[in-house]
Amino acid sequence: MNNEQLKSWLICIDDTDDIGTKGTGEIAQEIAEILSDGEHESSSFITRHQLYVHPDIPYTSHNSAMCFQLQTYKPLETIKQLTVAHLLEQSAAASDPGLAILDCDSEFDREALIRFGLEAKEQVKTKQDAYDLALRLGICLSEHGGTGQGVIGALAGIGLRLYGRDGRVKGQVDLGQELYEEGVELTVKEALTRSGLDIVVDLSGQQLKITEVLHLTRKVKAVYCQHQFALLVYRHEGRWCNALKRQLKEY
Amino acid sequence: MIQLKPWYEFDGKVFRFKFGVENSAASREAAQTCKQFSPDDEDEQIDDTLVSCYNCMNRRWLIDGVECIQFK
Numbered sequence A: 001m002n003n004e005q006l007k008s009w010l011i012c013i014d015d016t017d018d019i020g021t022k023g024t025g026e027i028a029q030e031i032a033e034i035l036s037d038g039e040h041e042s043s044s045f046i047t048r049h050q051l052y053v054h055p056d057i058p059y060t061s062h063n064s065a066m067c068f069q070l071q072t073y074k075p076l077e078t079i080k081q082l083t084v085a086h087l088l089e090q091s092a093a094a095s096d097p098g099l100a101i102l103d104c105d106s107e108f109d110r111e112a113l114i115r116f117g118l119e120a121k122e123q124v125k126t127k128q129d130a131y132d133l134a135l136r137l138g139i140c141l142s143e144h145g146g147t148g149q150g151v152i153g154a155l156a157g158i159g160l161r162l163y164g165r166d167g168r169v170k171g172q173v174d175l176g177q178e179l180y181e182e183g184v185e186l187t188v189k190e191a192l193t194r195s196g197l198d199i200v201v202d203l204s205g206q207q208l209k210i211t212e213v214l215h216l217t218r219k220v221k222a223v224y225c226q227h228q229f230a231l232l233v234y235r236h237e238g239r240w241c242n243a244l245k246r247q248l249k250e251y
Numbered sequence B: 001m002i003q004l005k006p007w008y009e010f011d012g013k014v015f016r017f018k019f020g021v022e023n024s025a026a027s028r029e030a031a032q033t034c035k036q037f038s039p040d041d042e043d044e045q046i047d048d049t050l051v052s053c054y055n056c057m058n059r060r061w062l063i064d065g066v067e068c069i070q071f072k
Helices: A024-035 A076-090 A110-119 A127-137 A150-163 A188-195 B024-033
Strands: A007-014 A047-050 A064-072 A098-103 A140-143 A184-187 A199-202 A213-216 A222-225 A228-236 A239-242 B008-010 B015-017 B059-062 B065-068
Touching: A007 A024, A007 A076, A007 A150, A024 A064, A024 A076, A047 A150, A064 A150, A076 A098, A076 A140, A098 A150, A110 A127, A110 A150, A127 A140, A127 A150, A140 A150, A184 A188, A188 A199, A188 A213, A188 A228, B015 B024
Parallel strands: A199 A228, A213 A239
Antiparallel strands: A007 A064, A007 A098, A047 A064, A098 A140, A184 A213, A222 A228, A228 A239, B008 B015, B015 B065, B059 B065
């Protein structure tokens, strides 16, 4: 395996769940673990990208796609084979799963892909739109059950990840804040070191200095902005506090 | 589902939350009354208070609102 070159990929899935079944985020997490099982192989945080909700789009309840970056020695054929096997095993019976895989080192029209992602947040896109663009850009796009409508969100999710200013990070950031009713105080440097996140930003996108002190309580979530994984904070009663869910909703 | 009548109305197509997408107080009141409330995945929750229709597995986001699919 290690005779192969370590390469970077973006992988996105959409429309794998139904009410009461395993969520798309959880399935994406499992796929990331399956694909990054080798020495020196790794996967990034997973980002959740909100897409358009419209009567003409057959989403279940929220229409979001899940995307992650993978560093692996595995070739595309193996990545796809392992991913599809897990999708077929774990997707809900009534779902319409789609899968998009981008070779980050390939030459492709980045702006076209980002544009597709942004448009999919505001317009109804068709499967044909997605397949046409994927073919033109050399992106591996495939459907795995039902109507296959998930290919639209899967391709859009990759575009939005490349956009660099969209999406919440799947899961919560555990910095010990839930062990104490009053939360914990950490410097930015400590929070970044312990969480693996890249930056701490306020609601206007301004980066905090590493010496600033954060007051973290209850659920802490991260977002993707400035092409980095960011802890979002806001100023409250003279302290930097982790963002509320309604503030995170913008992502 | 009669207990949710104060918060939802049929708009001809769906049972729509009367208070839009930004009224957490009303969303929490409705969910506290509802016997069918079930939280969606944490990644899909948008209200800091768990028991809220905005966080429920049975809500469905619309262009300009939210519907409860339990009424179906």
